[in-house]
Amino acid sequence: MFSGDVIATFNELETNLYDYICKNSEKVIYMRIRDLADETHVSTSTILRFCRKINCEGFSEFKVRLKLFLDNNEETTIKSSQYALSDFMERTLKGNLDSTIKEAASLIVKSDNLIFIGTGSSGILAEYGARYFSSLGKFSMYVKDPYIPIHANYLHNSTTIALSVSGENSFTISHLNQLKQKGSNIISITNNKHCTIARMADINISYYVTEEWYKKSNITTQIPVVFIIEETAREVQKLSQQKPYSDL
Known part of the structure; x- marks a missing residue:
């Protein structure tokens, strides 16, 4: 979901936000933008700017794409x-x-x-x-x-x-x-x-x-x-x- 080229454009606050999302993806898809802002100690405008950098119009679209990404990466059963x-x-x-x-x-x-x-x-x-x-x-x-x-x-x-x-x-x-x-x-x-x-x-x-x-x-x-x-x-x-x- 996060390409190397996009990650390279993140500033310090956006990198901290990215790190939090990677470690708490299952939690983030159910959070409000204000909740995420409080958890990561950034402003809502920083979160919206972060979303636009990964081609999402807003936080709601970002959560939908994040959930789809998580669903596509569910653990598969490995046969013997x-x-x-x-x-x-x-x-x-x-x-x-x-x-x-x-x-x-x-x-x-x-x-x-x-x-x-x-x-x-x-x-x-x-x-x-x-x-x-x-x-x-x-x-x-x-x-x-x-x-x-x-x-x-x-x-x-x-x-x-x-x-x-x-x-x-x-x-x-x-x-x-x-x-x-x-x-x-x-x-x-x-x-x-x-x-x-x-x-x-x-x-x-x-x-x-x-x-x-x-x-x-x-x-x-x-x-x-x-x-x-x-x-x-x-x-x-x-x-x-x-x-x-x-x-x-």
């Missing part, structure tokens, strides 16, 4: 991740996830370099993926800084694994575009195959779980992603051991 996990495992048994993982592993094992990219929680998993693959003998690196420049010349025989729940992250898309143009193969791990990042990839591995949000944070379970990363790494390790024999 076991439901999403059971759905994923059921689809895994019925679908072609295993064959897609093997296809991805075959591509990775032929590559000289392996790069993981992602931002947010996907960036954390990119770091985990790079470490897990490296632990199993396929040295990997990760990129989770959305602003890092990509100018390397060793990307021609490389594979990039892009992690994204929505598959629409603009920074990841921008990085993928650069990596693809430099010759890197693309494997994407996304929640569905009908997204931009999946369409950019040579191979897409989708896990299809219900997206969950808590307020403005995406809290969709990442358990399927960990499973896919680990299964792919194990398949790469197995293929790497077989490689000398297949070359005979």
Whole structure:
């Protein structure tokens, strides 16, 4: 309700008023303007000026908007991740996830370099993926800084694994575009195959779980992603051991 730009315009009295409202929102929506003035030790004119700064014509409109804001931010019930996990495992048994993982592993094992990219929680998993693959003998690196420049010349025989729940992250898309143009193969791990990042990839591995949000944070379970990363790494390790024999 209060943007950073608006908060920056508050004077000392208005900042104290803002602080009181944030700490007593449930109480303020039922107060009269005189009551709020007495509680915060400011004049009613200061309160009206405060309301106009946040585009409210008066205190009554401000209270209505504050109540709507509070109603939209009520606590939501967070389901156990076991439901999403059971759905994923059921689809895994019925679908072609295993064959897609093997296809991805075959591509990775032929590559000289392996790069993981992602931002947010996907960036954390990119770091985990790079470490897990490296632990199993396929040295990997990760990129989770959305602003890092990509100018390397060793990307021609490389594979990039892009992690994204929505598959629409603009920074990841921008990085993928650069990596693809430099010759890197693309494997994407996304929640569905009908997204931009999946369409950019040579191979897409989708896990299809219900997206969950808590307020403005995406809290969709990442358990399927960990499973896919680990299964792919194990398949790469197995293929790497077989490689000398297949070359005979």
